[in-house]
Amino acid sequence: MTDLTPDLVPLWTLLLALGILLYxxxxxxxxxxxxxxxxxxxxxxxxxxxNSIAPVWDGNETWLVxxxxxxxAAFPLAFAILLPAMYFPIIVMLLALxxxxxxxxxxxxxxxxxxxxxxxxxxxxxxxxxxxGIVVGAYIQGFKIDGRQFVGSSFDCFSLFSLFTGVAxxxxxxxxxxxxxxxxxxxxxxxxxxxMGRRCLVGVAIALVVVSLWxxxxxxxxxxxxxxxxxxxxxxxxxxxxxxxxxWEWRSLGKRSSEVAPFVTAVGIFxxxxxxxxxxxxxxxxxxxxxxxxxxxxxxxxxxxLVGTVFLLPIIFMYTAWSYWVFRGKVRAxxxxxxxxx
Amino acid sequence: MTVSALFLxxxxxxxxxxWHILLPALTVGLASxxxxxxxxxxxxxxxxxxxxxxxxxxxxxxSFGMGVVSGITMPxxxxxxxxxxxxxxxxxxxxxxxxxxxxxxxxxxxxxGVLLFGRKLVPPWAHxxxxxxxxxxTLFSTFWILATNSWMQTPAGxxxxxxxxxPKDWLQIVFSPSFPYRxxxxxxAFFITTAFVVLAVSAHHLRHNRFAEEGRTMMKMxxxxxxxxxxxQIVIGDLHGENTxxxxxxxxxxIEGHWVSxxxxxLILFALPDETAETNRASLxxxxxxxxxxxxxxxxxxxxxxxxxxxxxxPVAIPxxxxxxxxxLGSLMLALVVVSWWxxxxxxLFTSSLFLRTCEWAAPIGFLAVLAGWFTTExxxxxxxxxxxLRTADSVxxxxxxxxxxxxxxxxxxxYVTMFWFGIRQMYRMALKGPAQPSSEPHPVEAGIPERPVxxxxxTPPETPAIESRS
Numbered sequence: 001m002t003d004l005t006p007d008l009v010p011l012w013t014l015l016l017a018l019g020i021l022l023y024x025x026x027x028x029x030x031x032x033x034x035x036x037x038x039x040x041x042x043x044x045x046x047x048x049x050x051n052s053i054a055p056v057w058d059g060n061e062t063w064l065v066x067x068x069x070x071x072x073a074a075f076p077l078a079f080a081i082l083l084p085a086m087y088f089p090i091i092v093m094l095l096a097l098x099x100x101x102x103x104x105x106x107x108x109x110x111x112x113x114x115x116x117x118x119x120x121x122x123x124x125x126x127x128x129x130x131x132x133g134i135v136v137g138a139y140i141q142g143f144k145i146d147g148r149q150f151v152g153s154s155f156d157c158f159s160l161f162s163l164f165t166g167v168a169x170x171x172x173x174x175x176x177x178x179x180x181x182x183x184x185x186x187x188x189x190x191x192x193x194x195x196m197g198r199r200c201l202v203g204v205a206i207a208l209v210v211v212s213l214w215x216x217x218x219x220x221x222x223x224x225x226x227x228x229x230x231x232x233x234x235x236x237x238x239x240x241x242x243x244x245x246x247x248w249e250w251r252s253l254g255k256r257s258s259e260v261a262p263f264v265t266a267v268g269i270f271x272x273x274x275x276x277x278x279x280x281x282x283x284x285x286x287x288x289x290x291x292x293x294x295x296x297x298x299x300x301x302x303x304x305x306l307v308g309t310v311f312l313l314p315i316i317f318m319y320t321a322w323s324y325w326v327f328r329g330k331v332r333a334x335x336x337x338x339x340x341x342x
Numbered sequence: 343m344t345v346s347a348l349f350l351x352x353x354x355x356x357x358x359x360x361w362h363i364l365l366p367a368l369t370v371g372l373a374s375x376x377x378x379x380x381x382x383x384x385x386x387x388x389x390x391x392x393x394x395x396x397x398x399x400x401x402x403x404x405s406f407g408m409g410v411v412s413g414i415t416m417p418x419x420x421x422x423x424x425x426x427x428x429x430x431x432x433x434x435x436x437x438x439x440x441x442x443x444x445x446x447x448x449x450x451x452x453x454x455g456v457l458l459f460g461r462k463l464v465p466p467w468a469h470x471x472x473x474x475x476x477x478x479x480t481l482f483s484t485f486w487i488l489a490t491n492s493w494m495q496t497p498a499g500x501x502x503x504x505x506x507x508x509p510k511d512w513l514q515i516v517f518s519p520s521f522p523y524r525x526x527x528x529x530x531a532f533f534i535t536t537a538f539v540v541l542a543v544s545a546h547h548l549r550h551n552r553f554a555e556e557g558r559t560m561m562k563m564x565x566x567x568x569x570x571x572x573x574x575q576i577v578i579g580d581l582h583g584e585n586t587x588x589x590x591x592x593x594x595x596x597i598e599g600h601w602v603s604x605x606x607x608x609l610i611l612f613a614l615p616d617e618t619a620e621t622n623r624a625s626l627x628x629x630x631x632x633x634x635x636x637x638x639x640x641x642x643x644x645x646x647x648x649x650x651x652x653x654x655x656x657p658v659a660i661p662x663x664x665x666x667x668x669x670x671l672g673s674l675m676l677a678l679v680v681v682s683w684w685x686x687x688x689x690x691l692f693t694s695s696l697f698l699r700t701c702e703w704a705a706p707i708g709f710l711a712v713l714a715g716w717f718t719t720e721x722x723x724x725x726x727x728x729x730x731x732l733r734t735a736d737s738v739x740x741x742x743x744x745x746x747x748x749x750x751x752x753x754x755x756x757x758y759v760t761m762f763w764f765g766i767r768q769m770y771r772m773a774l775k776g777p778a779q780p781s782s783e784p785h786p787v788e789a790g791i792p793e794r795p796v797x798x799x800x801x802t803p804p805e806t807p808a809i810e811s812r813s
Contacts, residue, residue: 058407061414062447068417069440076432083421083428084739090422091750094415095757101411102761105404106768148429150739154746298433300509305437312444323455 008302009293012074015309019067021274025176025267026060029053032177034100034125035170036196037118045189046118048331050107052184055327057104059320061097073305077148077295078285085143085150086135086157093131100124126170133169137162140215140277142287161214168211171203172270175249179263182253184331190259197253197262204269205246212239215280221288222280235279242272348738350747351423354754358415360713361758365409367712370484370529371536372402373477375563376457380473384466390555395473396461397556397777398540401769403458408765410446412758417443423747427727427737434500434507434515435490442486449479481529488528492521495719496589497728507728519589523582524719530575531715533567534675535708540564542705543773545698553776558692561701565682565691572675579672580635586722587636587644590729592654593722595647596661598632599625602646607632612666615658620648653725661722668714671707678704 030053040046072079083090103120134157141161144152178197182190216223226235245268252261283291296302376398383391417439421428456464456472464472499514500507509515544560547553587594595601599610601620609631613622633642647655678700685691692698723729727737 058410062410065414065417065443066447068421069436069443072417072421072428072432073436073440076428076436079421079432079436080425080429083418084423084425084741087422087739087742087746087750090418091753094418095753097414098411098757098761101407102764105407106764149425150741152741154741154743297436298508300512301433301437304509304512305440308441308444312448316444316447 005299008299008306009074009296011306012070012296012302013292015313016067016070016074017278019063019070021271023060023063023067024274025270026056026063028173028270029176029180029263030057030060031125031129032173032175033180034121034177035129035174036177036181036193037125038122039196041192045192048185048189049181050104050121051331052181054104056324058101059323061101064097074297074302075285075292075295076297077290080148081143081145081150081286081290082139084154085152086138087154089131089134089138089157093128093135096124096128096131100128129170129173130166133166133172134158134162136169136277137165139287140165140219140280142289145286145289161218164207164214165211168203168207171200171207172273174200175204175266176263176270178253179266182259182262186330191256194253194256194262198250201246201249201253208242208246208269208273212276219280225280225282238272238276238279242269242276245269245272345744347742347744347747348735350744350751351738351742352734354423354747354751355419357751357754357758358412358419360716361762362409362412362416363712363716364709365405365412366480366484367532367535367709368539369402369405369409370480370532371534371539372398372405373473373480374533375536375540376402377470377473377477378563380470384470390559393777394556394560399458401772404765404769404772406454408761412761413446415754422750423739423742424727424737425739425741427732430506430732430737431494431728434509435493438486438490438493438516442483442490445479445482445486449476449482453479484529484532485525488525489516489518489521492524493518494728495524495723496520497731502731507731520582520585523578523585526578527575527582527715528712530571530578531708531712534571534575535712537564537567537571538675538704538706538708539773541568542702543776545701546774547776548692549695549698549702553778556777561692565679565686568675568679569683572672572679576672576676584636590722591645592647592650593656593661593719594636595645595650596656596658596722597665597718598636598644599658599662600632600644600646601648603644603649604646605633605641605643606630607636607642607644607646609635613662615662617658656722656724661718664714664717664721668711668718671711671714674704675707675711 033049033053037046037049040049068079071082099120103117103124107117107121137159138157141159143150144156175197178193178200181193182197185193216226225231245265249262249265249269252258252265255261281287283293285292285295376395379391379395379398382388383395420439453472453475456469457476461469493515496519497507498518499509499511501510502508540560541564544557544564548557548561583594583597586597598607599613599615599622600607601622606629608627608629610622611626611628613625613627615622630640633640633644636642636644647658681697682691685694685697690697725734726732727734
């Protein structure tokens with residue numbers, strides 16, 4: 001690379017990070033709602049729970065594809081190493097998402113088999129979430145690499161740590177899901193969501209503490225990053241603010257007047273956790289092995305894709321925002337959404 | 343071939359893509375058909391076209407939704423199972439795939455919602471524009487995917503550094519030598535596939551004396567399109583074949599079943615290719631016709647498979663038979679079109695029970711031809727992923743074991759069988775029900791793109807009283 005060519009790696013890092021974060025937050029809450037669906041008290045509330053994500057879930061899922069394609073286009077070496085290294089979690093996640101999507105449609109269409117599709121929706125959501133949690137844990141731990149390829153076993157990604165992060169993410173998405181349900185529902189159903197939210201929050205808090213101790217204890221580089229002296233005061237606010245947010249979340253879940261805070265605070269907890277992981281691994285995209293710059297595609301590739309992305313992405317953002325705006329407000333069983341628009 | 347991680351990865355890719363390709367084969371054609379119906383309805387103000395457009399939009403929604411869901415797994419599979427291919431080609435191919443994803447998302451996000459649920463919300467011209475843009479979007483998606491595939495077939499505009507491909511000229515990469523022919527051949531095939539589905543649905547309703555007006559209109563539109571496209575497709579196919587002869591001669595030799603190079607080669611109508619003995623058994627051939635078709639004169643030289651070392655030849659039987667299946671189906675299509683004109687001249691087009699029944703049975707003919715064509719071109723590309731440059735055997739992820747892929751393949755089989763079983767049944771039922779729906783709005787929650795702006799809830803009331811609203 002000569003000095004004349006621009007360094008687009010920071011920009012693509014930002015785009016990829018944004019794509020993954022958006023996916024985690026958006027599909028996170030609807031996967032969480034899917035998991036909670038299995039615990040809903042009765043048929044009427046199950047329908048409401050389902051309807052709260054009906055207009056948005058498929059749009060949320062598409063961010064997974066965009067993030068995957070961004071990884072492939074901007075950091076192909078990471079794509080080529082990470083995907084086979086996490087072969088089973090990724091495939092299980094994809095198939096669970098497919099199953100869940102199909103269940104969503106046929107729950108309405110195929111009234112005779114509704115219970116089967118109900119289960120498919122709930123378990124599909126849970127399995128996809130668990131698989132994503134394993135991906136996170138396995139990613140933090142790193143992989144066996146030779147040259148430009150993953151050479152370990154397809155089962156390496158299943159460790160005690162990654163199983164733990166898998167379970168942790170069930171609570172995490174559950175928390176996001178309850179936040180969403182509090183936003184979208186009322187009355188006894190909302191009370192139920194608050195109750196479930198506190199249960200999830202306990203799981204999230206435990207997971208955050210355990211992961212925050214586990215990773216520096218087993219990974220010297222991560223320990224140095226967080227506990228070495230120049231960085232310590234700079235990075236300390238992250239765990240401190242996270243702890244404060246967890247407490248705030250507990251409070252707002254118990255307070256009937258706060259309907260927005262539980263969701264927003266849960267998003268805050270996720271953003272800080274995400275930032276924490278990014279700080280732990282920076283500037284590596286393949287942990288312990290390849291940095292963002294080493295894994296990046298050629299400048300020509302990045303420029304070629306950027307040209308269309310800067311044009312299409314803002315429009316996709318605007319539409320996404322608009323569709324959430326259209327479907328704002330509480331879901332109610334007795335009327336459709338026509339009232340908003342006509 | 344022995345059962346290995348490589349073989350099973352190929353099988354898995356075939357399984358996923360062969361199911362997936364059926365959906366664009368329908369949605370690309372339907373999107374354009376709906377745009378035409380919307381346009382005609384806008385100009386003529388006739389309720390008939392309105393009803394037809396709504397009818398096909400409902401089916402389109404299911405098909406499109408399944409296409410999105412089954413397509414999500416595709417880019418990931420390139421990483422999980424073909425990591426060495428990804429590493430070698432991503433600098434060139436990934437933007438093409440990414441553009442496909444971006445444009446599909448863009449189209450879905452911006453215009454599909456309007457098409458599916460916006461009838462009452464936007465003026466008719468805007469609804470027509472949305473239909474037009476959805477159709478354009480499906481064609482753009484086709485454009486990028488086929489650009490990717492064509493580059494793998496006939497790579498151009500790259501430079502090879504340490505076994506990895508880097509972009510040199512994007513225009514050459516996107517418009518690689520086989521791309522224009524492949525794009526034309528595929529899009530026309532998709533349109534033909536849709537036209538046969540429309541024809542079959544119209545024939546079914548005509549035969550049962552229902553929706554007479556709709557049935558006749560659909561049949562006339564379907565046959566009109568086929569009258570133009572089926573002969574055109576034969577011409578495009580011939581040009582595509584010549585392009586293959588020029589850039590992928592080994593594939594063409596396998597398709598034709600030519601083992602020995604020479605002039606005045608025969609056209610082999612049928613044979614049983616024997617790859618170990620390097621010859622054909624039970625061969626039925628026409629003298630000189632092979633040279634005549636491929637080189638346009640009887641003394642034209644055509645290279646035979648024996649001129650390539652064994653490890654650079656594609657398997658012969660699959661492209662050989664798949665190609666004959668495709669051509670055979672194409673001939674049947676042409677025969678059906680000719681018969682339809684003969685019946686029309688005698689005024690019996692809508693009444694001949696035998697013809698209507700045949701049309702019904704012809705519903706899957708386009709899908710089968712698309713699959714046959716796909717097998718011809720993809721198996722014919724072997725043993726390469728990037729033709730002549732990167733072997734399929736060197737493309738697979740090194741970490742995978744046979745057991746790993748066997749397990750994942752089982753998962754894919756289970757998921758896709760479930761999805762397609764219910765999805766196809768759903769579309770079949772909608773098609774049999776016919777364009778009856780008096781409402782101008784599609785039923786809510788139709789497919790992967792459900793209840794966009796309006797209708798988020800099913801119309802049936804819930805089983806128990808709803809929780810009281812506070813607002």
